[in-house]
Amino acid sequence: MSIGDFLFASPRGTLRARGVRRAVPPACDGGTLAERAANALRACPGDQQSDGPSDRTGIGPGGGDGGGDGDGQGAAIVAGAVPFAADADPCLFVPREIRRTTTPPPAPRPGRAIVPPDARYVPTADAYAEMVRRAVARVRAGDLDKVVLARSLAVPYAGRTEPLVAAMSAGNPDGYTFAVGLPGGRLLFGVSPELLVSRRGRAVAARPMAGSAPRDSDPRELLASAKDRHEHALVVQAVAAALAPYCDELSVPECPTPVAAGPLWHLATAVSGRLADPATTSLTLATSLHPTPAVCGTPTGEALRLVGELEPFDRGFYTGLVGWQDPAGDGEWVICLRCALADGRALTFYAGAGIVAGSDPAAELAETDVKLSTALGVLVRH
Numbered sequence: 314m315s316i317g318d319f320l321f322a323s324p325r326g327t328l329r330a331r332g333v334r335r336a337v338p339p340a341c342d343g344g345t346l347a348e349r350a351a352n353a354l355r356a357c358p359g360d361q362q363s364d365g366p367s368d369r370t371g372i373g374p375g376g377g378d379g380g381g382d383g384d385g386q387g388a389a390i391v392a393g394a395v396p397f398a399a400d401a402d403p404c405l406f407v408p409r410e411i412r413r414t415t416t417p418p419p420a421p422r423p424g425r426a427i428v429p430p431d432a433r434y435v436p437t438a439d440a441y442a443e444m445v446r447r448a449v450a451r452v453r454a455g456d457l458d459k460v461v462l463a464r465s466l467a468v469p470y471a472g473r474t475e476p477l478v479a480a481m482s483a484g485n486p487d488g489y490t491f492a493v494g495l496p497g498g499r500l501l502f503g504v505s506p507e508l509l510v511s512r513r514g515r516a517v518a519a520r521p522m523a524g525s526a527p528r529d530s531d532p533r534e535l536l537a538s539a540k541d542r543h544e545h546a547l548v549v550q551a552v553a554a555a556l557a558p559y560c561d562e563l564s565v566p567e568c569p570t571p572v573a574a575g576p577l578w579h580l581a582t583a584v585s586g587r588l589a590d591p592a593t594t595s596l597t598l599a600t601s602l603h604p605t606p607a608v609c610g611t612p613t614g615e616a617l618r619l620v621g622e623l624e625p626f627d628r629g630f631y632t633g634l635v636g637w638q639d640p641a642g643d644g645e646w647v648i649c650l651r652c653a654l655a656d657g658r659a660l661t662f663y664a665g666a667g668i669v670a671g672s673d674p675a676a677e678l679a680e681t682d683v684k685l686s687t688a689l690g691v692l693v694r695h
């Protein structure tokens with residue numbers, strides 16, 4: 314897979330793209346990311362090749378519910394990934410070809426992820442538990458309410474990326490599957506449960522998640538956990554506050570729902586709204602929301618500082634955004650979670666956990682192990 318190649322499968326269908334017609338320029342070109350993406354789309358009028366059947370699923374242009382001035386089937390889209398750090402360069406492009414299929418991909422059956430003996434954790438399990446202890450102390454001291462701390466697992470892999478993409482193409486009935494070709498022949502892929510935001514005409518949807526428990530536990534216990542409800546409420550409050558200025562209607566359920574995501578349950582809240590100004594694009598919404606406390610913390614500035622102080626690696630695209638947008642501004646952006654990066658030498662998997670005053674280091678460590686196993690488990694099937 315090379316730069317410009319893109320796969321995005323959701324319960325609504327599958328979008329595949331190939332080649333770079335135009336890249337969205339880096340931040341040094343000036344303007345916001347949403348403006349640069351809109352400019353790139355404007356510079357690519359006309360139809361793209363599309364060899365798939367007509368899309369009525371809502372994935373890709375032509376599938377909206379009529380709320381925007383959709384350019385119809387075959388219009389350009391912008392697609393790709395945006396890193397976690399605000400100052401890092403995105404990998405967003407207008408692809409040369411797009412293909413959409415209405416049929417949802419076949420349901421995968423994740424295998425048991427076996428961590429190979431030559432795998433390397435950064436930080437080590439003990440060091441991660443120590444990071445959590447330090448973060449809990451900072452939360453209890455009143456410096457912040459929540460911080461999300463991550464770790465990585467590198468597995469040597471110098472093989473081809475095609476089988477990895479094929480494994481991802483098997484879909485993810487509980488969420489979103491993606492593969493993004495990056496510069497330097499690298500591949501970003503994953504199975505994210507979390508919709509950051511989608512826009513279809515004036516309809517806005519987000520499904521913030523935070524709070525986790527093993528899939529073999531009773532989800533009612535997760536719902537009853539004061540620690541998880543607090544961790545979750547911080548995310549929902551932030552998402553509602555970020556969307557409110559753009560919406561003339563906003564519905565935020567009071568109580569979260571447990572949803573299945575591979576080997577875990579998560580608390581999720583389905584937020585929906587109506588755009589006050591139909592010119593507001595999905596990327597404007599996504600960049601206003603990012604980074605939510607599902608991946609960073611509360612307050613954002615203090616959490617970002619603590620992530621920088623404690624995490625011993627650069628997150629890159631992990632906890633950034635993956636998605637697409639059409640010329641009308643409709644689009645879907647998911648948080649880049651349960652993902653890995655293939656760089657020709659290794660597959661590096663990433664996972665994090667939300668730390669609040671009631672967090673237990675051993676439990677958070679175990680949670681990151683399960684999250685790390687999600688993308689690894691999908692690969693093991695093949």
Ligand SMILES: C=C(O[C@H]1C=CC=C(C(=O)O)[C@@H]1O)C(=O)O
Nearest residue numbers: 522523524525607664665666667
């Ligand atoms: C940061 C991750 O998950 C987030 C999303 C859902 C639940 C989370 C949690 O319970 O900690 C995290 O906030 C990750 O998978 O790496």
